[in-house]
Structures are given as structure tokens and as C-alpha cells.
Amino acid sequence: YFNGVIKIHEQTLTDREEKLMHYLEVCDFNAEPVLFSYPNDNVIDELTAKSIQTEPVYDFTTTDRVRHKLWLVNDSKIVSTIQERFSKIPAVYIADGHHRSASSGLLGKMRREKNPNYTGKEPYNYYLGVFFPETQLKIFDFNRVVRDLNDLSVSDFIKKLSEKFTIEEKEELYKPSKKHNFSMYLEGKWYSLDAKKEIVHNEEPVGSLDASILTEHILSPILNVHDLKTDKRIGFVSGIKGMKELKHQVDKWNFKVAFGLYPVEMEQLKHIADTNNIMPPKTTWVEPKMRSGLVIYSLSE
Template sequence: MSTVLPFRALRPQKNYVREVAALPYDVFEWDEARKIGELNPRSFLHVEKSEIDFSEDTDGDDPRIYATAKSNLERLVREKILFKEGKNCFYVYGQRQGDHDQYGIVACVSIAEVDAGKIKKHELTTVVKEQDRIRNIDTVNANTGLVFCVYSAREAIHRIVEGIIREDPEYDFTFDHGVAHTVWVVRDDQKIEAITKAFLDVSALYIADGHHRVAAAAAIARIRRERNALHKGIEEYNYFMAGLFPHDQVRIMGYNRAIKDLNGLSEEEFLRRIQERFVVSPNVTLKSPSTPLEFGMYLRGKWFKLQVRESELGQKDLIRTLDVSLLQNNVLAPILGIHDPRADKRIKFVGGIRGVTALEKMVDSKEFAVAFSLPPPSLTQLMAVADSGQIMPPKSTWFEPKLLSGIFVHLLD
């Protein structure tokens, strides 16, 4: 059973939505976000990633960063660019990228269900990133970005959404990477009740993107609960804002890797070590694998296909047979000496949306020695890992298209 609630979103006026909307804060390097912010003072990056309003050498813990996020949000409200919905609503959020469509319900979800294990995770959070989101959300007093959640598709929810998207949308615009974003506001009480009831048949929600947002929201709820002598459990801080999408519409792309050096090996020695564990095919044209147990490798201006040898598969458990685990356990750790990819500065993770061209440029620039393209894990694998209570290796999943920030804000009071 999943409890979802309508809420009064703080959101842009129609004529400002494209100007305000921004990709999530964590897909950008500082300099990329800074350029966007300099060109657009209304970009929501000024709220979600307000360090762009300071010099690059500013301490990431500087309280001015979070105070600026708050003042930037207040400015958007004061200038009547954002307004608060008049009543509690659900929202249907549709995205189209090429021939891919997905439609989700934007709602508030109870943090109590995180503690009860009904909202399932597949990756670990880091203390630094979690603290950053805690300070941002607590200072701004709002969930400023959507948590991307997946649920096992239900026909009842599908029928409701199909009916809603036949109506005229509130927003309809095209953004980065050619993605069309369309939003419908669900104000009708009968439809709100139908959505609420339909989700009672959803046994669990799976976090796709937004583990740090969820962890931060849960931490803030605990803090405010302890401070509030009149706590009733229905305060806005007891909920976080999420986009809820059916599993059969969601798309995962590969999360690729680039490595700065060959760990003291020559290219010939490195290839020999690789051939001990993989069947290596040189000069391939298929640079981005789509099937499990295969990888693309870009080295000295050429692409190679790596196929895992049966002898290297080992025990067939959920985690060890993931492609990211096979690459980590057969190449990155034993050959390249990268034992902790979360902390090692020699590895760079490259989201699948950037394509293999980005990998080629990184290696051709000589800043990186080798790059690997990986097939994406399946939603079935992700859900199985989460159901088992296990954790996927770092940077296993790249969901695309991304849910934009700035279209919806959930105020905590």
C-alpha cells in the first residue's frame, strides 16, 4: 500500500515555465551550471545549486550559499514568476524524447513509508551530499526538486492517466536534449480520489533518482518532529515531493566510465591483462553495447568489444552478475587498481545521454587513457536488488529523460 497525497505546488506562471525550469542540480559540473545561471537569472539552478552565485573557490559549507537559495526562491515569488496553487492537486507529468514517452503522477509521499521500508532504495548516499541537501531543503523550507520513483505498473492508474492527458495541458514546452515536457493539473475531486485509491494497491515505490533528496527529507522530518511539541504527523515536513512513473514506461541508459591512466601498465600489457578475462574483438563499429555481459572499450583511438568469459562470471547472485559489477571486479579493481570508485579521483562517470562521443573526446584529449561503455541494467534487476535489501554499485543507473526542477515546489509549511 502506497499513500500518496495531493498538494498545493508552488509553480511557474505559464509564460515563465521554460525560463524557470532546469535540469537537476546534480547532473552539472559547477562551471556548466554557472554558465546557465549567468545567462538566465530566473533559472531554478539559482535555488537548487546556489553556489553558482559565488566564486568557484567558495567553501561548499558556506551558509551564504543556502541563504542565497532561499532569497532566490523568495525573489521568484515576489516577482510573481512563481505562485502557489489554490487547492491541493495532483499533477500528471509527461515527457517525450524521440519515440519514448512516459507519464507520471506528481504527488507528496509519506516519509513514514521510507522508515517502514515501503519506499525502496538501490544505492547508498554520501554524508557530504546528504548534508548539502539537508541544508538546502531546511533553509529554503521546501522540497525544491522531484524524487524520481518507479512503481510496478497498474492498469487502474494507467486508465486514469490516459483520461487526463486527453485534456488541455497546463504546460507544454521543449527543453534540453529535445525533450518535450507536458503537465496537466488534476483539480477534480473525483479524479484526486481515484488516484489516491489506485495507489493503495501499489505495494512499494522504488527510488530511481533522488536518494539524497529522500534521505535529506527524512532527516529534516525527524529534526522538526523533535522540535515541534504539537507534532501531529500531518505537517508538510512529513512528506516529500515525487514523480511516480510506471516501470514499463521508464528508460535506463548505461552509465559509462573513463579512467585517467592505466595503473602503470603499457597499452600492450593492459590489453593482455584484459584478454585474460574477456574475449576481445578489435575495431568494432558498435560502440555502445545493448546486451548484458558485453562492454565497449575505447583505447588509443580504437573501439574494442569485450565479452565476459564464462569462467569469470562466478557465483550467479544479484549483485555480482550486474554488468557494472563485472567491470569493477574484472577490470577496474584488479587491473586498474580502482578499488573504491566512489572516492578514487582517477575515474570519471559519464551519463549515457552524453553518448560515446563524449568518451572518445575524453580519451583523444589525452586527459584519460581508456573509457568503457556499459549496457544499462534492467528495471527488473533494479527492483529485484531493492526488494532484496541490497545495494547496487556506485553509478549503476542513468535514467533519461530527467525530471526537471522548478516546475513544482513543495513548501514545508
């Protein structure tokens, strides 16, 4: 983690890192694995496919109607080959769990400082992770809802939007069809918003993200939403719930307007991590996620 083999794309909060570290110090185990992505490896894929031909150790469906299966790989030859293949992969990418990763890293660092004779094999030098080949990860959009139009009328708001976006009213629910295309739900109507060329800077890893374009050209200058982490006028809706949830948030809850974004692509995520850049908050929603507590890793035994 500290030498950059584990790549990050999200900024972590120091206060939350320290709180999670103290939590780990007390409970002394990881109960929710960090979700990692790695470049596809045919050998690992083949060994995985072979391993799941046997009966799973666990097979159950959770209350959210997601079925979970877990297999134990205890063939020493298979384990050794998997370790060897991973040793040749130059880097892995955190898809979900930046704070869990950082706090586990801090705990290991603290315990090493307390134990100058550490060997590096102590359990606290490691933490729990689940690794998926990048082709088996699904990145969903992470959409935004805002409570008001910053005292603007609907017509004035749309007029301001039209300075930076080409707007087209849609007759039915609309989902963004490509990068730099947005959907908007306002006053019972769906709209397509296409970012004009002058505001799209594809040479900028972060600036070219649709989440950045939305913040820099709509949320901040027009709706007066500047801090996505603290402003109570904005909410976030994971794309796994679909565009209908945006409509529901506006029609049934206390939100005025909703924006749908096109999902970030894996290559965008990797490029941002490789160039040591940071994505805006709530940019990606990644699936699948392992159920918390399904596997537990002791940090001292």
C-alpha cells in the same frame, strides 16, 4: 521511507544527507522531485491518458531542447481513485534522488521530534515526488573513462584483460549487445569484451552487475582504481550521450581508455532493492527527469 515502502538501491552519504537537510530547513521547500518507479497499473494509466487530453498548465522547451508539459489533475474523483490505486501498491522504487529522499526524511523526523503533538498531516511529513510506471522509465548505461593504464603498455594491458575476457577488435564504433558484454575504446580502436563464465556469478544480485564486474576485474586489479567516489583518474559518462561521447573523451580530453556497459534492467534494480542490497556508484542513468523548479512543495504551509 523509514518503513521500507519506498525501496532504495543506492548508498547515501551521511554528510551529504545532513547538508541537504540543513538546506531544506533554511529554504523550507522541495524544488526537485524524487523520481519514483511503480508497477504498471491499468486504472492509473487510463486516468492519466484521460487527464492529458486537456490543455497543459505548462508547455515549454528548455535550453537542452527537451519539451516539458504539465497537467493539473483537480477532479476530486480522479484524485481519490489514484490515491486508492496507489494504496494497493506494496512498494515503490527510487529511480533517482536517494539523497533528496533521505534528507527530506531526516527533516521530517527532526521536526516531529520538536513537535511531539504532531498529527502526521503537517507538510514536513511528506516530500515532493514524481511517479512513473516502470514501463515508461528508460534506464541508460553509465559508462567509465580512465586517464591512464596504470603504467602498463597497451599490449600488456590487453594481455591482462584476456585472462578474464574474450576480446574481439571491431572495425567501427561498438555498443555492448547484452549483459556481461562491454565495449572498450583504446588507441583509436573499438573492442568487444565478453566476460568469461568463471567471473560471472548470476546468483549474486550485486556481483552479477556489469558495473561490479568491470570494477572487480579491470578497474581495481589492473588499473588500480579502487574508490569510484574519490579517485580522480576515473570519470563517468551517461549513456544518454551515446558511445560517440566515449570516443570524444579519449580523443579530445585527457583520458586513455573508455568502457561502455550494457544498461541495468528494471528487474535487476528491483531485485537489488528488494533484497536490501546496494548498487555500485554511478550504475544507472534514468530518464525522464523533471526540470528542477518546475514544481515546488512547501514544507511548512
